[in-house]
Amino acid sequence: xxxxxxxxxxxxxxxxxxxxxxxxxxxxxxxxxxxxxxxxxxxxxxxxxxxxxxxxxxxxxxxxxxxxxxxxxxxxxxxxxxxxxxxxxxxxxxxxxxxxxxxxxxxxxxx
Amino acid sequence: xxxxxxxxxxxxxxxxxxxxxxxxxxxxxxxxxxxxxxxxxxxxxxxxxxxxxxxxxxxxxxxxxxxxxxxxxxxxxxxxxxxxxxxxxxxxxxxxxxxxxxxxxxxxxx
Numbered sequence: 558x559x560x561x562x563x564x565x566x567x568x569x570x571x572x573x574x575x576x577x578x579x580x581x582x583x584x585x586x587x588x589x590x591x592x593x594x595x596x597x598x599x600x601x602x603x604x605x606x607x608x609x610x611x612x613x614x615x616x617x618x619x620x621x622x623x624x625x626x627x628x629x630x631x632x633x634x635x636x637x638x639x640x641x642x643x644x645x646x647x648x649x650x651x652x653x654x655x656x657x658x659x660x661x662x663x664x665x666x667x668x
Numbered sequence: 669x670x671x672x673x674x675x676x677x678x679x680x681x682x683x684x685x686x687x688x689x690x691x692x693x694x695x696x697x698x699x700x701x702x703x704x705x706x707x708x709x710x711x712x713x714x715x716x717x718x719x720x721x722x723x724x725x726x727x728x729x730x731x732x733x734x735x736x737x738x739x740x741x742x743x744x745x746x747x748x749x750x751x752x753x754x755x756x757x758x759x760x761x762x763x764x765x766x767x768x769x770x771x772x773x774x775x776x777x778x
Contacts (some may be wrong), residue, residue, distance in 0.1 A: 598769040599769065599771065600712075605764055659712045659713070660711050
């Protein structure tokens, strides 16, 4: 089974800080994804990457950027954190024509 | 635009009381329909992929079916450990993205 590991389960940051969320997968999968999950809104795709150094915007990329320097690692960056970015952030990975497998999430609070 | 609607939003069942969860979808060219289970405080756990109308997949007490407009997740004789939120998602042909429904929260009472 694919193992997707997110570096923090809980994180508290201040408004205006630059925030890094890290995700690592152990199955050499090409595709990696960042979602946020909010009550009543479900999972929404922020960014995804289909190869090293390649990235594509999802449905809600504003206020975020990503980095994929190595195949196993995909980072989500909040350039200047705001309170409306308080959420559960989920990372996923998949191989070609394979289902996405998720990490356990990072619950981020911006104060 | 792809759309996924799950119903009901919440479902309470007595242990052993079988039922079905519904996922209605609109997509231009279905690549696959996915079912996930999510426990509180955890990420979604993959259950099934369905690719074409008429296809069925089973795992323990769960069976997923697919038509051209909807999918059902049938739960037979559920147990309390089946309590979770069940998520449905669709993938359009030629796309990497999944579009998720908002989920059905299932509670199975002993």
